[in-house]
Amino acid sequence: MVREATNTLQKSVLWDWLTTVDHKKLAVLYLISGTLFFLKAGLMAVFMRIQLMFPMNDFLSGQTFNEFITMHGTIMLFLAATPLLFAFMNYIVPLQIGARDVAFPFVNALGFWLFFFGGILVSLSWFFGGAPDAGWTSYVPLASRDYGGLGIDFYVLGLQVSGIGTLVSGINFIVTIINMRAPGMTMMRMPLFCWTTLVTSILIVFAFTPLAAGLALLMLDRMFDGMFFIPGEGGNVVIWQHIFWIFGHPEVYILVLPAFGMISEIIPTFSKKRLFGYTAMVFATLIIGFLGFMVWMHHMFTVGIGPIANSVFAIATMIIGIPTGIKIFNWLFTMWGGKLTFNTAMLCASSFVPTFVLGGVTGVMLAMAPVDHLYHDTYFVVAHFHYIILGGIVLGLIGATFYWYPKMFGHKLNETLGKIMFWMFYVGFHLTFFVQHILGLIGMPRRVYTYLEDQGMDTMNMISTIGAFVMSAAIILLVVNIVYSAMKSPREGGDPWDGRTLEWATPTPVPEYNFAQTPQVRSLDPLFYEKIHGDGTMKPAEPIGDIHMPNGSIYPFTISLGLFFAGFGFIMLNMENAIISPWIVIAVGGIITFGSMALHSVKEDHGYHISKETVEQMEKEVGTNG
Amino acid sequence: MNGLRRLFKFAPFMAVFLFLAGCGERRLTALDPMGPQSQWIYDNMILSLYVMAIVIIVVFVLFFIVVIRFRHKEGDNEYPEQVHGSTKLEVAWTVIPLFLLAILAVPTVTGQFYLSNTGLEAQEAENEEEVDEEELDAESAEELGDDVMKITATGHQFWWQFDYDFGDDSFTAGNEVYVPVDTKVAFVLEAEDVMHSFWVPALAGKVDNIPGIENYMWLEASEPGVYKGKCAELCGPSHALMDFRLVALEQDEFDEWATAMQEEEEAPTESLANEGREIFEEQSCLNCHAVDGDGGAMGPSLANFGDRETIANYLEVNDENLKAWIQDPQSLKQGNNMPAYPDLSDEELDALVAYLNQLEKLDPETKEGLERD
Numbered sequence: 001m002v003r004e005a006t007n008t009l010q011k012s013v014l015w016d017w018l019t020t021v022d023h024k025k026l027a028v029l030y031l032i033s034g035t036l037f038f039l040k041a042g043l044m045a046v047f048m049r050i051q052l053m054f055p056m057n058d059f060l061s062g063q064t065f066n067e068f069i070t071m072h073g074t075i076m077l078f079l080a081a082t083p084l085l086f087a088f089m090n091y092i093v094p095l096q097i098g099a100r101d102v103a104f105p106f107v108n109a110l111g112f113w114l115f116f117f118g119g120i121l122v123s124l125s126w127f128f129g130g131a132p133d134a135g136w137t138s139y140v141p142l143a144s145r146d147y148g149g150l151g152i153d154f155y156v157l158g159l160q161v162s163g164i165g166t167l168v169s170g171i172n173f174i175v176t177i178i179n180m181r182a183p184g185m186t187m188m189r190m191p192l193f194c195w196t197t198l199v200t201s202i203l204i205v206f207a208f209t210p211l212a213a214g215l216a217l218l219m220l221d222r223m224f225d226g227m228f229f230i231p232g233e234g235g236n237v238v239i240w241q242h243i244f245w246i247f248g249h250p251e252v253y254i255l256v257l258p259a260f261g262m263i264s265e266i267i268p269t270f271s272k273k274r275l276f277g278y279t280a281m282v283f284a285t286l287i288i289g290f291l292g293f294m295v296w297m298h299h300m301f302t303v304g305i306g307p308i309a310n311s312v313f314a315i316a317t318m319i320i321g322i323p324t325g326i327k328i329f330n331w332l333f334t335m336w337g338g339k340l341t342f343n344t345a346m347l348c349a350s351s352f353v354p355t356f357v358l359g360g361v362t363g364v365m366l367a368m369a370p371v372d373h374l375y376h377d378t379y380f381v382v383a384h385f386h387y388i389i390l391g392g393i394v395l396g397l398i399g400a401t402f403y404w405y406p407k408m409f410g411h412k413l414n415e416t417l418g419k420i421m422f423w424m425f426y427v428g429f430h431l432t433f434f435v436q437h438i439l440g441l442i443g444m445p446r447r448v449y450t451y452l453e454d455q456g457m458d459t460m461n462m463i464s465t466i467g468a469f470v471m472s473a474a475i476i477l478l479v480v481n482i483v484y485s486a487m488k489s490p491r492e493g494g495d496p497w498d499g500r501t502l503e504w505a506t507p508t509p510v511p512e513y514n515f516a517q518t519p520q521v522r523s524l525d526p527l528f529y530e531k532i533h534g535d536g537t538m539k540p541a542e543p544i545g546d547i548h549m550p551n552g553s554i555y556p557f558t559i560s561l562g563l564f565f566a567g568f569g570f571i572m573l574n575m576e577n578a579i580i581s582p583w584i585v586i587a588v589g590g591i592i593t594f595g596s597m598a599l600h601s602v603k604e605d606h607g608y609h610i611s612k613e614t615v616e617q618m619e620k621e622v623g624t625n626g
Numbered sequence: 627m628n629g630l631r632r633l634f635k636f637a638p639f640m641a642v643f644l645f646l647a648g649c650g651e652r653r654l655t656a657l658d659p660m661g662p663q664s665q666w667i668y669d670n671m672i673l674s675l676y677v678m679a680i681v682i683i684v685v686f687v688l689f690f691i692v693v694i695r696f697r698h699k700e701g702d703n704e705y706p707e708q709v710h711g712s713t714k715l716e717v718a719w720t721v722i723p724l725f726l727l728a729i730l731a732v733p734t735v736t737g738q739f740y741l742s743n744t745g746l747e748a749q750e751a752e753n754e755e756e757v758d759e760e761e762l763d764a765e766s767a768e769e770l771g772d773d774v775m776k777i778t779a780t781g782h783q784f785w786w787q788f789d790y791d792f793g794d795d796s797f798t799a800g801n802e803v804y805v806p807v808d809t810k811v812a813f814v815l816e817a818e819d820v821m822h823s824f825w826v827p828a829l830a831g832k833v834d835n836i837p838g839i840e841n842y843m844w845l846e847a848s849e850p851g852v853y854k855g856k857c858a859e860l861c862g863p864s865h866a867l868m869d870f871r872l873v874a875l876e877q878d879e880f881d882e883w884a885t886a887m888q889e890e891e892e893a894p895t896e897s898l899a900n901e902g903r904e905i906f907e908e909q910s911c912l913n914c915h916a917v918d919g920d921g922g923a924m925g926p927s928l929a930n931f932g933d934r935e936t937i938a939n940y941l942e943v944n945d946e947n948l949k950a951w952i953q954d955p956q957s958l959k960q961g962n963n964m965p966a967y968p969d970l971s972d973e974e975l976d977a978l979v980a981y982l983n984q985l986e987k988l989d990p991e992t993k994e995g996l997e998r999d
Contacts, residue, residue, distance in 0.1 A: 062863035062960045069860075135860050141837055142820045142861065231838025237821065238836060272698070277711035302823060302834050304815075304841035307738040314734045318727045322720060325681075329719040330711075332688045338706050339698040350693060357685045361678040368674055368730055370737030373831020374656050374667045377823060377858040441657050442650030443827040445858040448866035452940060455854075456650040532705070 019552035021105035022512055026112050027091035028408070033116055034083035040123075041075035042475060044068045049432075049468040052461050055453040065449035066133040067151065071122075073136030074155065077251065078162060079119040081393055085258045086115075086169060088400050089197045091408055093173065095503035095510065096191045098182025098519050103175040105550045106600075111169030113560035118162025121567050125154035128575070135447060137248070138218070140229040140240045145222045145574075153222060153574050157567035160215045161560070163208050170204030173197055182502070183541040184521035188282070191501045191525075192275060195282050196261030199289040200254050206293065207250035214243035223573050238303055245296035253292040256388065257285060259352075259396030260327060266349035266403050267331055269497050271338030274525055277330040284323035284330075291320045301372045310369040317367035324360055328353060344418030348399030351426060352392060359387030362437065377447075380440025386433045398425070398478070406496045410508050411489035417481040425474035431467025435460040500528035505538045507622035513547045513610060516619050547615060550607045555600045562593030654854040656827040661846045663830040666740065670733050677726050741831060744812040744844040745774040777803060778814040781822025781835040783861060784868040784962055785926045785939060790884065797887045798916060800926025801939055802871045806880040807850045815841040823859035826872050832858045847874035852935060852996060863961035867940045879992045886987040887929060891918040894984050902981025905974050909967065917985060925964060932986035933993065938962075948982065949975045 020026060048068050051060040060068065094102055102108050125131045132151035134143035143152045177198045181190070190198075218240070220226035227233040229240050268275045275281060297305065297313035331353050340346065362384040366375050375381055406412045439460050444451060451457050495504040505527045506514060517540035523529035530536055566589030572582035650657055659665040778789040788803040790796055805811045815824050817835035825832035830845035847853065857868035875883060894900050906912065914924035921927070934943060938959050941947040952975065955964040970978070986993075 062866065066860070066863060066865075133863075139821060139860070147820050147862070235838075237838060271696070272705050274708045274710070276709060277716055280711065280716045302832050303836065304833060304839070307735075307742040310738050311735045314738070315731050318731060318734075321727060322723050325719055325723045326716065328685060329688075329715070332685070332692060333709075333712075333715065335692045335696060336688075337709065338696050339702060340693065340696050341698045342693075350689075354686055354689050357682060361682060364678060364727070364730065365671065365674045368670065368734045368737070370734065370741045370831065371667050371670050371674065373741060373833070374664075374671065374827070376832060442655035443854070443856065445823075445825070445856050445866075447860040449863075450866050452869075454651065455654060 016552070018557050019109075019554045021101075021109045021550050021552055021556075023090045023094050023102050023105065023108060024408075024510060024512075026108055027087045029112055029116075030083045030087035030090060031408075033119070034080050034087060037075050037119060038080035038084065039475070039479075041072045041080055042472065044072045044075075046468055046472050048072065049465040051449060052451070053465040054462075055451050055455075055458055057450060060449065062449040063130070063133065066135075066447070067131035069447055070132045070135050070138075070151075070155070074122060074132070074159070075119075076389070077136065077255070078159060078166075079115070079122070081255050081389070081397075082166060083115055084397050085200075085255065085393075086111075086166075088193075088262065088397075088404060089173060089200075089258060092404060092503055093194055093197050094176065094180070095407075095506055095514060096194050096501050097177065097180060097185055098502050098515060098521060099176065099180035100514050100518075100547065101550070102172050103180055104172050106553055106556060107168050107172045109553065109556035110559060111165045111172065113556045114165025114168070114563065115162045116165075117560045117564035118158045118160070118165060118567075120158075121161060121564055122154055122158030124568075125151045125158075128154070128571075137241075137244055139244075140218070140221075140237045141231070143218065144229055146230075148222070150571070150574055153219075153571040156215050156219050156222065157570055160212065160219070161563050161567050163212055163215070164563075165560070166204055167208045167212070170201040170208070173201035174205070177201075182515075182518050182521050185502075185526075188279070189521060189524045189526070191261075192264035192278070192281055192285070193258070193261035196257040196264075196285055199285050200257045203250045203254045203257070203289055203292060207247045207254065210243055211247035214240065214247065217243075219570070223570060238300075241300055241303065242296070245299045246293070249296040249299065250289075250292045252385075252388070253288060255393050257289065259393045260285065262396045262400040262403070263331060263349045263352050265501065266345050266399050267334050268525070269403070269499055270341045270343065270346040270349070271335050272341075272498075273334055273338040274500070274528070275330070276333040276336075277326075278524060280326055281330050284326040287323040288320060291316065291323070295320065298367060298369070298372070301369045302376045314367050314369040314372075318364055321360060321364050321367075328357055328360075343402070343415055344413070344422050345399045345402035347419065347422045348395045348402070351422075352395045352399070355387065355391035355395065355429075359384060359391055362387065375440060377445055378440030379436040379444045379446055382446045383433045383436035383440065386436075390429055390433070398422075403497070404503075406492040407494075407503055407506075407508060407510070409486075410491055411485060412492060412496060413481050413485045414489065417477060417484065421474045421477040421481065424470055424477065428467045428470030428472075428474055432464050432471060433467070435463050439464075495527070500525040502526055502538070505530075507619075509622070511618055511622065513549060513615070516547075516615050517544050518542050544615060545612050547610045548607055549610060551605050553600070553605070555596045558596040559593050559600075562589045562591070562596060565589030565592060651854070653828050653851055659828060660851075660853070661829040661848050663741065663845055664828055666737065667831055670737060673733065674730055677729055680726065681723070741843075744842045745810060746776065746812050746842060749774050775806070775809060775811045776814060777805070777811060778816060779803065779824050779835070781815075781817045781819075781824070781857065781861070781868075782963075783819050784857070784864040784959065786824075786855075786857075786868075786870045787818075787923060787926065790887070792884070792888075795884075795888045797884075797918075797929070798923070798927045799887065799930065800928065801936075802873060802930070802934060803855075804873045804875060804880060804883055805845075805847060806877045807847050807874045809877070810844055810846045812842065812844045815843065820861050821859045822857045822861050822868070824855070825858040826853050826855040828853050829872065834859055847872070850874045850876055850879075850996075864959045867938070867959055869936075869939045871935055873996065875992065879989065882989055882992070883987055886989075889918070891929065891985075894981065896980065896984065898977050899980040899984050902977035902979070905970075905978050906981055909970075914964070928982060928985055930985060930987040931982045932984055933988045945979050945983075948979050952978065 017025065047060065048065060051057050051065060129150050132155035134148055134152060138152060138155060141147050177194055217228045221228050227235045229235045229237050231237055264275055264281060295313055295317045297309060298317045301310055366372050366384060402413050402418055439457055442456055444457055492508060494507045502519065505519060519538035520541035526538065530538055566586050569582045569585030569589055572578045572585055652658060653660065656664060659668040776791045780787040786801050788799045813824065815833055815835045817837045822835040823832045824835055826845060829847055830843060833841050833843040851874055853872040855870040855872050857865060861868065893903060912921045914922045916927040917929055937943055937947050937951055951958055952967050954966045954968065955962055956966060
């Protein structure tokens, strides 16, 4: 009955999801597609570990292995980690700041569909002669037209499309956080997850633009006989590396900062204590974001830029260790003196701290430029960044999944299965990656599809592969848990964890307008403040009234679909036997995209209102449910 | 006392690390450095490990105290004290790490200059001065040129070319680079097709070979012997098989070898090998492979093929492997540029193999000494 009242048009479920501009539904879309990409790239990692199980194994050929390393890295960073973080940012940030939605719901949907179609475009490469094979960094000349195959074109165009999606989403988050905060929610009262989302979004705006520029140059090189990166024709191959890492290093912080934010939400909740040194945490986040742009050259210490440049970037890199250290100690002291509950979310969040320190320590070691001549491009680096990404970002993501799952889906994930999963994952993770440090030091370069016998590498590679199996079993268990919990877990109310922040003040399931009345915020951890100083519910900042909501729209979907066609058309320029002229495909794509944009501009859409009576009735219903 | 006990707790960790380090192959692993540069790198890695151990110990001790002491107890529904933070602590964990990093920053800067100092620049500058002051006689300039030995290492998909610059007596070697022991050798790094990276872990850090750019590095071996080198930059399907070998010889043995490499190739005395030489020419192998100063540079020089430790940088040296390689190189090393010769008869192959195997430049005694080691 409630559903009928809110949806002015009777829509099919599919149409509803294709046209939705609700930040909560888009978050679920991000979550599902991110998880699928994550599973796919994880499976590739398992295949690679099987290949490296024995010396001179022939499970995969060198070419296939290179395609797997490239796709594993590309998918994990652009199409798995990013959307999974976006899922939580989308769902939680508007709730945490007391907003009804993001600032631009239409742009939010556009961001998702662009990411989605970009990801599909990259993945299509498998069906057209093989995936990209030059590594996720696509260094030229290996990725230039003379040495790189058609796969690279899918990489260039696919990332271009999904990159625009990430970019517009970033802008959207910035505007949302600056403009849409509830009354009393000052910047310094925002939960740390909102702060890290804000800084990440700023990084996205400044980092994805150089990536887009670099990809455009590479596209011109590959499809239209450009010579930006062709040595001997006035081009320079090192320039690509600079452009890529000017994007690539901030990208690391784009991914890890939201994870920091998640940890900073989970630890206070399950320690029953407010975050220690909130102000220091905020400034540490800002400093990390700022310094993140000053250190890209540490990926290029062996390129031969000269000792002075290397030294400057080495020291800048080391300095990042300080704000990161501030965060580590503040988390530890948040737990100090608290009353810790170790459920799965807290296990992930607390074990994140020592694991991330191990990754950070190798990071400082890598920053020593002259010693980096040893570590660079070896398994030592592989171990380092997997400690950061798996031990940092993925632990944060799994923790956040267990933490916010009841808010998003109305029930908790099973704790027993969760804890078994956590320990399997944690043990498997260290088993896989700890030995890789040593493998690098004894002379195993990264991105090798095999290694010779008698180099002392056999046992450690075997251990690493066994660890990967344990880790994948853990991930399978997580999937099982999701299915099992959906059937067995009891429904939960709005605040199952005794939460501290605003998202726990909403009923579950969250109504499409989030807050019937915008709440008045009186402190950091506003809900906790009301529990101590008030009656445990948020005070409204406005009288109950009609709520203005945006209409759904199919245009984000069609705009992205058009770009997908156009991108494919550009790739067809390099195909040998294209069935139809590439220019037709490009034109069709362009017409769909620009046509949709034109229609969206011409057609006036003022959204719709949910009447006061309906809101009151819905509130009563969820009130009795929760 | 407590601190000491902690140190003991840490000792097993180091022991495990050193034990695992022992697993690496001698003259490959960087954990058993065999030259001044790799020794410097190793020492500073250990230094950073010690500094970082402080951080690890502090964090881990705090972490375990926290997770053991501050657990929530059943039935305890009071909120703990809501602490805002502590400025003193914040300052402490900002300033102390600064000092730790300063310890690492000093060798970082000095080390980078140490690694970059190939000696080539200083030598050039000295040469120029010589020109100014003495109006230069050619001989003295040449003498100065001998101070630093210079080898150009060019990366190809998937093999290495080493050009020795001895003025008029220059020569080229493929896949195996010979250097005199206890001598600083400067390398000029170039790339023919895509990027590669020149790395001899037991002797020096790596530097990239980049098309269109000249890079420089140096290394020095403290012990004679055969060191394993690797390409460390993804360069295509057979990147993993782009190993090479660095052979460090005593100075007199090296001089002997270099002189032998400068000599013209002579027709072999044995008839089978002589036949092989004719086939080598008929099949235009010379277009790509030099057997002395002449010949193409599309493939590695075979001037000293008989001394090789491997075929195609990874296969064991025996006649079967060599024949298999000639007949179908693609199946053994994906993506390499050598065409297949499936139509050669068994007799022709035998002759070719006999010819290639007798292309030796190393003094037999020296060679035996190397193998014994």
